[in-house]
Amino acid sequence: MEETFGCEFELFIEFTGLISWCRGASIGWHSDDNRQYLKQRDFSAVCYLNSYGKDFKGGLFRFQSGEPATISPSAGDAIMYTADDRNIHSVDEVTDGERLTLAMWFTRDSSHDEDSKLVSRLSQCASHEFPLPLPASANMYWFCPHQHANGFDICVARLHLLGFDVHSLQDNDRSLDSSEQLVRPIQLAKGGELLTREFTNVLHALQVVQFYHWKASELKTSKVEYDTVEEVKAISQPQVETINALNAVFLPDKSLVTTIFGYSCSTGEEKDSLNLTDISSAMITSWEEYTCKLLKELLSSLPQWKTYIKYAKDQCECLAIYRMNSIVQGLLVSHAVL
Secondary structure (H helix, E strand, O other): OOOOOOOOOOOEEEEEEEEEEOOOOOEEEEOOOOOHHHOOOOEEEEEEOOOEOOOEEEOOEEEOOOOOOEEOOOOOOEEEEEOOHHHOEEEOOEEEEOEEEEEEEEEOOHHHOHHHHHHHHHOOOOOOOOOOOOOOOHHHHEEOOOOOOOOEEHHHHHHHHOOOEEEEOOOOOOOOOHHHHHHOOEEEEEOOEEEEEEEOOHHHHHHHHHHHHHHHHHHHHOOOOOOOOOOEEEOOHHHHHHHHHHHHHHOOOHHHHHHHHOHHHOOHHHHHHOOHHHOOHHHHHHHHHHHHHHHHHHHHOHHHHHHHHHHHHHHHHHHHHHHHHHHHHHHHHHHHHO
């Protein structure tokens, strides 16, 4: 970014966002600094994680002026542009599938540096800790389009698209609000069977299932032995009633889920290939090992990351001193003239 735009000083990453554009999503003409609280943004970059025409339809990126006027992305493509009104742009409505992008904004202002915040959080972690996912507030996962009376919980919806239901272990605790049941231990169910393994919360279960969906073919052909006989049980009628009650709250309109996420998100064949018997201790261990590996890689880069931040901070301090000296010199000159 610095080389492309000939930046004289260091740029800082202001914000990084992994963004899902589902069916119906779009954004009109705008610049990325078009609000007062976004004025610190100087440059933008978008990396496409899947492909137009294959993974989603619609969702074309368009510039209001200049070339290229339209971007039809493939996975791995990236675009960079200034965040001001020189690059007014829009995204067409996604008509099917799910458009995935990694968006990054850059700033010249070190006080908005995202790195320092992340380093602070990571510095509190230990390499031997296992980072279980912690859900945000319930309203962060609730989707409700204006034209529909009903909405749905995104975590439960994604599990539903892959063929799984959620069973709460707190059904008898009447003191709990419905949304609280998803941030407490839950189980997964499918096709009249229940996985007795408990997950810490719905986000934990979702990450394991999505990892399994991603790595299914690789895991099934591995030599790992699955011990699932005692983990999968026939579901009881009270458990079915609990699942139905949760679906009534979190998935009141299942057809809306399919409409928003698009049919290409999960085909019937894919759903049938994902079984409870494969979500075993061995498979969950594979997910934990993968997650720990990512954390260790992040933690191993901390010394270099901190060195970079210190260097950037020193550069900014030197720049601030230079600017202050310039101001003082200017004032002295003005005083001499007067």
